Amino acid sequence: MTSFDAARLSDALVTSALGVFSLALVVFALAAALSRSRPVPVAAVSGAAVVLSSPGGDAGLRPAPHRGLEQVGRAGAAVLVLGTILLCLAVVARGVAAGRAPWGNMYEFGLTGSAAVAVAFLAYGRGRPTGVLAPWTVTLVLVLLGVSVTSLYTPVDDLVPVLNSRWLVVHVAAAITAGALFTVGALATIAHLVRQRGGGDEDDHFSDLAHTVHLVAFPVWTFAVIAGAVWAENAWGRYWGWDPKETWAFITWVFYAAHLHALSTVGWRRRAGWLALAGFLAFVFNFFGVNLWIPGLHSYAGV
Amino acid sequence: MDVAQEEHELGSEEALRSLPSDPHERGRPRPSEVTAWGRWAWRRLTSMRTAIVLLVLLALTAVPGSLLPQRGVASDPAAVANFYRANPDLAPWLDRMSLFNVYSAPWFAAVYVLLLVSMTGCVVPRSAQLWREYRAAPPPSPRHLSRETGHHRGLVARPHDPLAVAAAHLRDRRFLVTRTSNEVRAEKGRLRELGNLAFHLSLLVLLFGIAGGKLFGYEGRVALVEGTTFANVSSSYDALTPAPWADLAGLEPLELTLNDFAAEFETEGARFGEPRKFEAAVSYDSAEEGDGSFTIRPNRPLDINGTKFFLTGHGYAPELTVRDGNGDVAVSGPIIFLPVDPAFTSDGVVKAPDARPTSLALRGLFLPTAVDGPDGMGVSAYPDQVNPIVQFMAYTGDLGLDDGTAQSVFELDFTDLDQVLDADGKPWRVSLAPGQTVRLPDGLGSVTFDGVSRFANFQIARDPGKEVSLAAAILLMLGLTASLAIPRRRIWVRRNDDGTVELAGRSLSRRPVPPGELHDLATTIGLPPAGAGQNKEEE
Numbered sequence: 033m034t035s036f037d038a039a040r041l042s043d044a045l046v047t048s049a050l051g052v053f054s055l056a057l058v059v060f061a062l063a064a065a066l067s068r069s070r071p072v073p074v075a076a077v078s079g080a081a082v083v084l085s086s087p088g089g090d091a092g093l094r095p096a097p098h099r100g101l102e103q104v105g106r107a108g109a110a111v112l113v114l115g116t117i118l119l120c121l122a123v124v125a126r127g128v129a130a131g132r133a134p135w136g137n138m139y140e141f142g143l144t145g146s147a148a149v150a151v152a153f154l155a156y157g158r159g160r161p162t163g164v165l166a167p168w169t170v171t172l173v174l175v176l177l178g179v180s181v182t183s184l185y186t187p188v189d190d191l192v193p194v195l196n197s198r199w200l201v202v203h204v205a206a207a208i209t210a211g212a213l214f215t216v217g218a219l220a221t222i223a224h225l226v227r228q229r230g231g232g233d234e235d236d237h238f239s240d241l242a243h244t245v246h247l248v249a250f251p252v253w254t255f256a257v258i259a260g261a262v263w264a265e266n267a268w269g270r271y272w273g274w275d276p277k278e279t280w281a282f283i284t285w286v287f288y289a290a291h292l293h294a295l296s297t298v299g300w301r302r303r304a305g306w307l308a309l310a311g312f313l314a315f316v317f318n319f320f321g322v323n324l325w326i327p328g329l330h331s332y333a334g335v
Numbered sequence: 336m337d338v339a340q341e342e343h344e345l346g347s348e349e350a351l352r353s354l355p356s357d358p359h360e361r362g363r364p365r366p367s368e369v370t371a372w373g374r375w376a377w378r379r380l381t382s383m384r385t386a387i388v389l390l391v392l393l394a395l396t397a398v399p400g401s402l403l404p405q406r407g408v409a410s411d412p413a414a415v416a417n418f419y420r421a422n423p424d425l426a427p428w429l430d431r432m433s434l435f436n437v438y439s440a441p442w443f444a445a446v447y448v449l450l451l452v453s454m455t456g457c458v459v460p461r462s463a464q465l466w467r468e469y470r471a472a473p474p475p476s477p478r479h480l481s482r483e484t485g486h487h488r489g490l491v492a493r494p495h496d497p498l499a500v501a502a503a504h505l506r507d508r509r510f511l512v513t514r515t516s517n518e519v520r521a522e523k524g525r526l527r528e529l530g531n532l533a534f535h536l537s538l539l540v541l542l543f544g545i546a547g548g549k550l551f552g553y554e555g556r557v558a559l560v561e562g563t564t565f566a567n568v569s570s571s572y573d574a575l576t577p578a579p580w581a582d583l584a585g586l587e588p589l590e591l592t593l594n595d596f597a598a599e600f601e602t603e604g605a606r607f608g609e610p611r612k613f614e615a616a617v618s619y620d621s622a623e624e625g626d627g628s629f630t631i632r633p634n635r636p637l638d639i640n641g642t643k644f645f646l647t648g649h650g651y652a653p654e655l656t657v658r659d660g661n662g663d664v665a666v667s668g669p670i671i672f673l674p675v676d677p678a679f680t681s682d683g684v685v686k687a688p689d690a691r692p693t694s695l696a697l698r699g700l701f702l703p704t705a706v707d708g709p710d711g712m713g714v715s716a717y718p719d720q721v722n723p724i725v726q727f728m729a730y731t732g733d734l735g736l737d738d739g740t741a742q743s744v745f746e747l748d749f750t751d752l753d754q755v756l757d758a759d760g761k762p763w764r765v766s767l768a769p770g771q772t773v774r775l776p777d778g779l780g781s782v783t784f785d786g787v788s789r790f791a792n793f794q795i796a797r798d799p800g801k802e803v804s805l806a807a808a809i810l811l812m813l814g815l816t817a818s819l820a821i822p823r824r825r826i827w828v829r830r831n832d833d834g835t836v837e838l839a840g841r842s843l844s845r846r847p848v849p850p851g852e853l854h855d856l857a858t859t860i861g862l863p864p865a866g867a868g869q870n871k872e873e874e
Contacts, residue, residue, distance in 0.1 A: 186605070187604065187605055189601070189604065189605070189606045189609075190601070190606075190611055192609060192610050192611075193610055193611065193612055193613050193632065193633040193634075194633040194634065196633070196634065197633075197634040199634070243845065247819045247820070247846075250815070250819065251812070251815050251816050251819060251820075254811070254812060254815055255812060258808045258811075258812060261808070262805070263634075265798075265801060266634055266635075266636065267633060267634050267645070268645060268647070268794065269554065269636065269643055269645040269647075269794045269795075269796035270548075270554065270796060270798065271798075271801060271804065272545075273408060274400055274401075274405065274408045274437075274438050275408070276401040279397055279398075279400055279401040280401060282394075282397055283394045283397050283398065286390050286391075286393050286394040286397070287390075287391070287394050289390055290387050290390035290391050290394070292819075293383060293386060293387050293390065294387050295845065296383075296845065297383040297384060297387060299384070300383075300384065300387060307387075307391070310391075310394070314394070322401070326401060326402070
């Protein structure tokens with residue numbers, strides 16, 4: 033297979049993944065509509081959407097949803113898995129086409145990032161009552177993928193010399209992994225905060241999921257920043273220079289550090305979620321805002 | 336429940352923060368008001384709430400530095416000056432509040448210094464507590480084991496000693512185990528606390544590493560034309576930014592020659608003209624490391640005994656010979672032209688103050704691949720040399736070099752210069768290809784375009800603190816991972832007077848005791864499953 037074929041294959045897989053994720057969204061919407069049309073308790077509505085591939089995983093925790101409804105939810109989960117597989121194949125094909133790690137420009141970062149979000153969601157959602165998170169994750173993946181395809185797309189090409197380093201593989205891979213986990217954590221945190229506003233508990237399965245994810249995401253992000261610093265020392269002669277990208281990575285890190293401290297501080301636990309969201313917004317701004325609006329040493333990231 | 340347990344109920348972090356800050360507090364005469372106030376303030380500062388507020392402040396105060404141009408940070412060194420020109424009213428006010436050097440501003444320093452003090456004031460007492468804990472055995476079981484996680488209770492059928500079996504089982508799983516006549520106390524995951532401590536202390540070590548660079552290091556830049564040699568003394572640098580205590584007289588004794596610079600660019604497709612390869616072939620002669628040769632590339636600096644040379648840019652240096660009206664050579668050799676666009680349209684000036692009968696200056700462009708641009712001035716269409724051309728205009732008069740004010744070699748002071756005009760009274764202007772010579776009007780002299788050299792920009796840096804920073808970063812990573820990934824928990828197995836055996840665990844972190852752990856233990860001892868035990872209790 034030539035690199036041209038692989039590139040076209042990747043594009044075709046991205047298109048089909050977009051279609052499959054849209055289908056998943058339709059199925060989830062259907063499940064939600066079906067559940068609204070029936071007089072079921074509120075807890076069942078939010079629990080109905082999906083329990084990802086968990087054979088009776090949390091059957092005891094909440095009222096069993098309507099059986100047909102559950103099947104629709106499961107179908108949605110299956111479609112989500114299919115879309116994720118297609119997206120991962122698209123990433124691999126892109127890497128084959130480029131002959132390097134498929135994260136050398138913003139399009140590839142968006143493509144690989146959306147695949148990573150889907151994988152992270154499936155990995156951590158397994159066996160948990162993810163409820164409303166599944167459709168929101170699908171929506172987010174669709175938006176990220178859609179923006180990448182329509183606004184950031186760039187044909188396969190070689191790297192500019194300054195990016196040609198094995199640290200690109202390490203640093204950006206860690207950033208993508210942490211970003212995907214942050215995304216899942218942020219969605220779970222929002223769900224938790226919404227529920228808490230509605231009079232929910234200080235801890236629920238959403239906050240548990242968020243915490244589990246953040247406990248992994250934070251060290252991975254720390255590693256991404258350190259790897260970036262080592263690379264910067266090797267490429268620019270200083271390991272930290274307050275370049276806008278570095279600054280926002282630092283801001284992200286500090287907000288998540290504050291979040292983790294708040295979780296174990298009496299009186300701050302209810303506010304901890306907001307700190308995590310602030311960290312996530314800083315991360316998102318670092319990818320979109322800093323790349324597109326602020327000039328800096330990371331500006332070559334190839335819009 | 337003893338005091339230590341009560342502290343841990345709050346979660347390990349909060350336990351640390353709520354430690355009595357002064358063990359001598361009790362049984363002493365009432366402290367003076369100042370001492371009391373000081374103690375109150377210290378406890379506030381080292382409390383977790385303050386730390387969180389300071390963390391949020393640190394994040395927020397870092398923001399303006401990424402939105403406003405910063406001195407010594409931005410990739411464009413003229414960014415602050417440009418901002419001043421664009422916002423003449425606002426800029427001085429922002430400057431007064433250090434908003435153009437946020438990361439060395441007193442208010443930014445205040446936040447991180449307070450944060451580090453708060454953290455230290457909390458971590459140091461914790462070290463003492465940790466030391467005591469490490470040497471102490473796991474505490475006795477709480478009275479109501481049934482209130483703890485994964486409680487099992489029942490009669491053990493098998494004829495062995497369940498406590499001995501439990502102790503052996505837990506020791507195999509690397510629990511720290513203490514056995515008394517009627518119970519087994521076990522604990523695992525103390526490394527979590529050590530990791531937490533290592534993480535916080537590593538931030539202090541990192542501060543030392545950063546300080547090493549900020550106090551003793553230096554950064555400099557130099558542009559070298561192919562064939563020229565750089566001697567590492569401070570006067571050779573185009574720009575030099577030393578730290579306050581950097582030893583500029585004692586720079587690493589070495590010489591570096593740029594033998595050849597090679598560049599390759601994309602020749603087709605959407606990324607046409609984008610760089611693909613840069614290589615600077617250099618040779619060096621160092622007092623410490625002898626002589627040798629090296630190819631400096633992006634991401635591949637040359638390191639000579641801690642002084643590092645990074646390739647940060649490149650451009651063209653047209654070789655020009657300027658003869659004056661008497662036919663004498665006034666200027667000869669390669670002259671660096673600064674690139675102004677990605678296709679290397681490059682801008683430069685030539686100064687010939689000693690030309691006779693009058694001083695001469697040229698200002699113009701070098702175009703590696705010249706095509707016609709707007710206003711009859713050419714532009715370059717491709718960064719490599721396909722159709723190299725120099726274009727320039729000429730000036731006569733006083734170049735302003737003798738009045739003592741510093742002047743950039745890349746700019747002309749037009750105050751006392753007159754533009755050379757052609758026969759029609761329009762500005763005289765010429766384009767030359769390599770090998771061509773042109774005569775200036777009115778017998779002012781001539782210019783020959785001999786050929787093209789390349790130049791490379793090097794960033795030269797020495798940071799004596801970076802190894803310390805790296806060590807701190809590794810310690811930080813290890814400590815953080817340990818403190819977040821290792822669940823610290825206690826397990827108790829107790830033989831009651833009625834002959835039943837019960838066991839339960841307690842997590843000392845937010846994550847629960849791994850459920851399988853207690854189940855395995857119960858199975859090994861021969862305790863009935865949790866449900867059966869509970870039935871028995873209800874009877």
